[in-house]
Amino acid sequence: MTFVMGPALLFCPADRPERYQKAAARADAVILDLEDAVAPADKQRARGAILAQLGTTGVEPELEPSCTIVRVNPVGTEDFEKDLHCLAHTPYRTVMLAKAESADQLKALEGYQVIALCETAVGVLNAPAIAAAPNVVGLMWGAEDLLASLGGTSSRKDDGGYRAVALHARSSVLLAARAHGKEAVDAVYTNIPDLDGLAAEAADAVASGFSSKACIHPSQAAVVRKAYAPSADEVAAATALLDAAASAGSGVFKYQGKMIDGPILKHAQEIVRRAAVEA
Template structure:
């Protein structure tokens, strides 16, 4: 089984706020997205770039995954963002408004030319109508190792803006887009993170949206405030009942008498080898979180 990296909570941190970058070292998010794009005013773009790259180089973030979100490829800041982020030592760079696989191919080639560390991965924001219409081809770019593509991040606010869709409880307006992106990601071995929840004071609504995303199959949720981290970490992690069940399935298939069986009965239910694979991933995720 491939190594699992928990991505339950991915917190956006404004790159122009030096205090926030310092505080982020203590926030128990799985992923920190150090933002050079939406959270940064045009006049502070250069300062934000310098501060974010210096913070990444300085370290002290423990096992948190560090991702630098660049400005868009068509902006005047992209070229310097890409060069600086490639040399900073982050785990990944996040590219906004990816609407075609060719964008990822070109960025991958440029990272190679720059001599970027082979461990640096590329994440793609899925946040335009064109991206949704072409999401499978975009995900398929991960089959080309040079693209470094590892994860999709849903940009639900931008999708709402571009389509004029409204945010409603249960997200019926967005479910087709969310599930299309998730299917494409899974078809090509990518992780995928849900979009943000905008109502900071609505904890119940936030929890419901996290539970919906978890049940759909998302790996985690992007967040706009540290107060959202704890709930996301809990909801996207296996609970004790899931772990107990998973361990029971694994133990049952590990018994010598079941070694050559594709399906067995366990506690009155039919259990197949595919359920054992799911169970092993559940346990592996819990162990990765514990570590």
């Protein structure tokens, strides 16, 4: 089973099964959360909810396995072991590992496709080694847990922009993921009513090279998907540039007053690729 990584990934508390289908209808993939979104006393009930929606055969889940991620608790915790026991009885084989901090931890998830969530100082510093693990398919970074691990109080400044240390972590995780050919997931935008701020941050994620962005509310998914879908004008401009490159027949050429070379053409190719995915 190959996991399909779309641009909008929506977290859904695993103990709220009545939200599963709603989340799936809004986003490209659902992240059933067994970690932070579920109170400690409710974690066992959350696992039961995942199992309950599988039906009597255990192979006909409500949620399509190729579009479903299960966020498990950190390696080394009792809840992690219980999460694995639960997953063994499901068709879900893509997991998000909370607070991933080393490549060795990935060995405990052999047989699963893993999106490693680097959300501590140790995890961010070890992101390159984590990305190199063979069962890792992507990295995500987390802002608030990271600042908590540093002894800080907030990842963002009063104007809503990230603090320098958060921006450093964001870039570090993106570079580590892409250096190893893995997907890169941008962190959630916690100010739910501020859809304009989300749109700006999602647009930056697209331009920076993130393959997707995580969401915490259904209203955010459409905003993220729109950011990742190139406009008709962007597609037309990229197509015209690629046509001009084909006609030029040289590595470097002048187009509309600008020098065009390989990297610029790759940008245009990415726009056309994203447009084809959205079509």
